[in-house]
Amino acid sequence: xxxxxxxTDRKMGLVIDxxxxxxxxxxxxxxxGWNTENYGAPLSDQDPYGADPAGTFLNRVHSYEVTPNEGHxxxxxxxxxxxxxxxxxxxTVCPTGASYKRVEDGIVLVNESDCIGCGLCAWSxxxxxxxxxxxxxxxxxxxxxxxxxxxxxxxxxxxVPACVRTCPAGARHFGDLGDPDSAVSxxxxxxxxxxxMPEMGTKPVNKYLPPRPKDxxxxxxxxxxxxxxxxxxxPAGFLGWLDKxxxxxxxxxx
Amino acid sequence: MHPAPSVIIFxxxxxxxxxxxxxxxxxxxxxxxxxxxxxxxIAYALAVGGLLASTFHLGHPERxxxxxSQWRSSWLSRExxxxxxxxxxxxxxxxxxxxxxxxxxLLGLLGAALSIGTVFTTAMIYTQLKTIPRxxxxxxxxVFLSFSVAGGALLAGQESLAPWLxxxxxxxxxxxxxxxxxxxxxSGTDIGTATGLADRGTVRAFEPPHTGSNYLLREFVYVxxxxxxxxxxxxxxxxxxxxxxxxxxxxxxxxxxxxLMAGVAVLxxxxxxxxxxxxxxAQAEHVVGLYYGKR
Numbered sequence: 001x002x003x004x005x006x007x008t009d010r011k012m013g014l015v016i017d018x019x020x021x022x023x024x025x026x027x028x029x030x031x032x033g034w035n036t037e038n039y040g041a042p043l044s045d046q047d048p049y050g051a052d053p054a055g056t057f058l059n060r061v062h063s064y065e066v067t068p069n070e071g072h073x074x075x076x077x078x079x080x081x082x083x084x085x086x087x088x089x090x091x092t093v094c095p096t097g098a099s100y101k102r103v104e105d106g107i108v109l110v111n112e113s114d115c116i117g118c119g120l121c122a123w124s125x126x127x128x129x130x131x132x133x134x135x136x137x138x139x140x141x142x143x144x145x146x147x148x149x150x151x152x153x154x155x156x157x158x159x160v161p162a163c164v165r166t167c168p169a170g171a172r173h174f175g176d177l178g179d180p181d182s183a184v185s186x187x188x189x190x191x192x193x194x195x196x197m198p199e200m201g202t203k204p205v206n207k208y209l210p211p212r213p214k215d216x217x218x219x220x221x222x223x224x225x226x227x228x229x230x231x232x233x234x235p236a237g238f239l240g241w242l243d244k245x246x247x248x249x250x251x252x253x254x
Numbered sequence: 255m256h257p258a259p260s261v262i263i264f265x266x267x268x269x270x271x272x273x274x275x276x277x278x279x280x281x282x283x284x285x286x287x288x289x290x291x292x293x294x295x296i297a298y299a300l301a302v303g304g305l306l307a308s309t310f311h312l313g314h315p316e317r318x319x320x321x322x323s324q325w326r327s328s329w330l331s332r333e334x335x336x337x338x339x340x341x342x343x344x345x346x347x348x349x350x351x352x353x354x355x356x357x358x359x360l361l362g363l364l365g366a367a368l369s370i371g372t373v374f375t376t377a378m379i380y381t382q383l384k385t386i387p388r389x390x391x392x393x394x395x396x397v398f399l400s401f402s403v404a405g406g407a408l409l410a411g412q413e414s415l416a417p418w419l420x421x422x423x424x425x426x427x428x429x430x431x432x433x434x435x436x437x438x439x440x441s442g443t444d445i446g447t448a449t450g451l452a453d454r455g456t457v458r459a460f461e462p463p464h465t466g467s468n469y470l471l472r473e474f475v476y477v478x479x480x481x482x483x484x485x486x487x488x489x490x491x492x493x494x495x496x497x498x499x500x501x502x503x504x505x506x507x508x509x510x511x512x513x514l515m516a517g518v519a520v521l522x523x524x525x526x527x528x529x530x531x532x533x534x535x536a537q538a539e540h541v542v543g544l545y546y547g548k549r
Contacts, residue, residue, distance in 0.1 A: 003327045018451075028463070053466045060463035062545055064445075068455035075460060078449060080545065093382070095321035095331035114320055117313015120330055122473065123255075126385045126443075128542035131469040137313025194450040197541070199442055200384055208450055 004091055008106035011178030012144055013084050013205035014164065015187055019212045020171035023063055023077030027163035027172060031059040031081070031142075034162035039147040040112050044135035056133045058082070058142045059163055066211075076211055079172070081163070082129035082142035083196065083204035084108050090121035090130060090141075099139070106178070106205060107146055112138045126200045149174075177205050255386065256476045257535035264308035265376060266528045268337075269398060271301030272369040273406020275344050279366030282410060286355040294348040296409065298341070305337055329382055333375035340368035373402040387441035388538045393430045397534075400426040401494075401527055408498060408520055417502045420523075424495035427530065431487065438539045448544040459547025474540035475548045486533055494526025 035058055036042040045055035059081040067073040084101075088108050091099045098114035099121050101107070110121075115138040122130040122139065130141045145161035148154060158165060164172040175184035184207075187193070193207035235243050274297040278285070285293055309315040322338070324331040344365035350356035377398035380389040400423040407416040445459065446452025498519040506512045 025463075054468055056469065057463075060468075062459065062463050063461035064449055064451065065458045065460040066451050066455045067458070074454075076449070076451060080463075089384070092327045093330065095324050095328045095334065096317065097320070097324050114317065115314065116317045116321060118321075118330065119311070119313075119473065120379070122469075123540070124383055124385060126448075126541050128470045128474070128545060132313060132473075134469070139313075196450055197443055197447050199447060200541075210450065210454070 004088065004101055005103050008086075008101065008103055008178070010105045010176045011084075011086070011205045012105040012107055012149070012175070013177045013184075013207070014081070014144075014161070015173040015175070015177075015184045015193060015207050015209060016079055017171040017173070017191075017209040018076050018078060019209060020169045021061075021077040021079060022169050022171070023061055023075075024168065025061050026166050026168060027079055028057060028059050028061055030162040030166035032057055034145060034148070035140075035143070039143055040110075041133055041136035041138055041140065043140060044133050046134055056131045056140050058129075058131070058140060060128075072214075074211065074214060079163070080127060080129070080196075081206075082108060082144075083127055083202070083206040084142075084144065086203035086205060087201060089124040089202060093120045093124045095120070107144045108141065109143055109146065110139050110141060112136070115139050126197050126202065127204075144174075177207065255535045255538040255540060256473050257532045258311050260307050260310040262528060262531045262535065264304040265398070266304070266524065266531050267300045267307070268304030268376070269373055269402040269527070270405040270409060270524065271297050271299070271304060272337075272340065272372050273402035273404070274409040275301060275340065275406075276366040276369040276403070277406045277410035277412065279344060279347060279362040279364075279369060281357065281359070281362060282412060282415075284357060286351050286357070288352075290348065290351040293410070294344075294352065297344075301337070301341065329375055329378040333372065333379060336368060336372040336375045340365055340372050343368055370399065370402070373398055385541050386538050387437035387443070387541070388434045390441075391430075391434055391437065393426070393433055396426050397423075397430050401530075404495075405523055405527065408502075408516075408523055411516065413502065417499045420495050420499050420502075424491065424499075427491065427495070438541075441541075443541050443544065445544045445547065448541065459545070462546055470542055471546065471548075475543040475546060476536055477548070480537075483533065483537060486529060490526050490529035490533060492526070493522045494530055495523075497526075498523045 032043055043056040043058070045053065047053050048055065059079060062078040062080060064076045064078055065073050066076055084106055085108070086106070088101055091101050091108060095118065096114045096116055098111045100109060100111065102109065117132055117137040117139065119132050119139070122132060130139050133140045148161060149159050151159060160174045164174045173184050173187060175182045177185055177188070179185060187209070188207045191209040193209050195204050196208065234240065274293070278293055278297060309318050312318060321331050321334045325335050343361060347358055347361045347365050350358050374395055377395035380386070381391065381394040384390050404416065404419040404423040407419045445457045449457055451457045501515045501519040506515050
């Protein structure tokens with residue numbers, strides 16, 4: 001059924017730390033690997049070794065340059081996958097009931113045997129979280145690794161989404177964002193976690209932690225700096241004579 | 255948005271077909287026998303042909319029947335249900351008119367209402383999308399409905415009514431352009447809200463996630479037609495509205511010439527609506543493009 005329930009028991013989701021992400025794309029690769037070998041249709045590639053390679057990904061890392069009014073520009077790496085919205089427009093537009101949001105944990109999933117591949121759910125998603133797989137003709141999206149997180153055949157430390165497990169920087173966190181006492185909820189409260197495009201009214205479950213303010217060079221206390229300061233401001237001795245002599249030659253002194 | 259030929263053919267032809275069905279259901283013209291057969295054949299060819307074209311862009315057309323199930327939440331599902339309902343009701347009404355010389359008035363009125371309702375559900379599929387600010391406007395259903403009714407009147411041979419309805423549709427199109435050209439800017443969504451980094455400075459897309467293209471860029475970030483958009487608007491407007499009105503208003507002598515000119519007006523109108531529908535898709539900006547620094 002593609003109507004949304006008012007409330008889900010839990011709100012499982014990701015917290016992504018834009019301060020820590022180094023833009024290595026390891027989460028993209030581990031996501032593609034796990035979701036090609038496991039749940040649902042594999043994530044296909046078209047012309048993977050040719051001139052115009054393209055493929056289906058459930059997680060992609062953008063990079064943005066942020067230039068403040070004062071100070072230096074900053075580079076922010078920005079992983080983006082399904083935000084498992086509370087008010088998910090992709091679910092209600094689905095004509096067949098293939099797209100649904102689970103009552104028990106809030107994960108948004110696609111029943112691939114009901115999907116007709118009309119693409120309307122991808123049209124309704126402001127985040128570009130859904131991609132139609134060209135080989136299978138069905139809509140693919142992040143499952144929050146639903147086949148890992150409850151999988152008792154895996155060691156306990158592996159029962160998190162593949163992207164979280166693989167992140168070498170610890171920039172991705174997984175947990176219940178509906179529980180104010182959970183580690184992820186506390187992280188969001190502490191760091192001022194934010195929604196993407198809140199004006200769209202989708203109420204995303206996934207939160208993004210903004211980059212911390214960068215240290216400024218002039219604020220730094222450098223104990224070696226006084227010792228390394230130049231002794232003479234004007235060149236003296238041989239270099240001083242050379243400087244003056246070259247200035248006197250025709251051709252202008254610039 | 256990517257202007258997929260299947261969707262342009264579908265909305266253009268089905269809009270006309272259901273518009274014609276609505277006039278036939280209203281008894282304008284009130285036809286029976288062979289004349290009715292020809293009218294209904296044209297209407298069904300357009301409406302059903304368009305619907306079939308729309309299934310071509312599906313990943314799994316063989317499962318299309320499942321789309322009738324979610325009418326409680328999905329406009330696409332409602333469209334499927336409304337289309338089948340109006341085709342069935344008008345089919346019974348048409349059978350009465352063609353074979354029994356009958357005019358079952360109530361059934362005709364119901365069929366006309368369902369036909370217009372189908373066009374409205376089609377329009378709502380686009381109108382509901384907040385992600386495409388240009389479409390997320392009450393003017394979108396007005397565009398679809400006014401085009402359908404004007405085209406239906408033209409096809410139904412409503413000589414006195416059609417020029418006025420065409421003029422109304424043309425006016426709606428002009429208002430749509432003037433109101434929605436700035437829709438994305440007015441929506442308040444930009445790369446700053448998309449990334450949540452707006453309060454930290456000016457945000458610029460530095461590096462895309464991949465060197466190649468992808469489904470999102472192909473489907474949502476279509477920029478090819480922008481250069482000629484204004485020219486195409488003029489051409490589409492002239493073909494869809496101005497020229498058909500001129501052909502209807504100019505008094506031609508002789509029944510044969512009059513019918514011929516009406517036929518020419520219909521063909522020009524179809525070409526014009528297809529051109530305007532292409533622009534409707536090609537000019538629509540999806541907010542996901544912001545993540546890629548497009549628009």
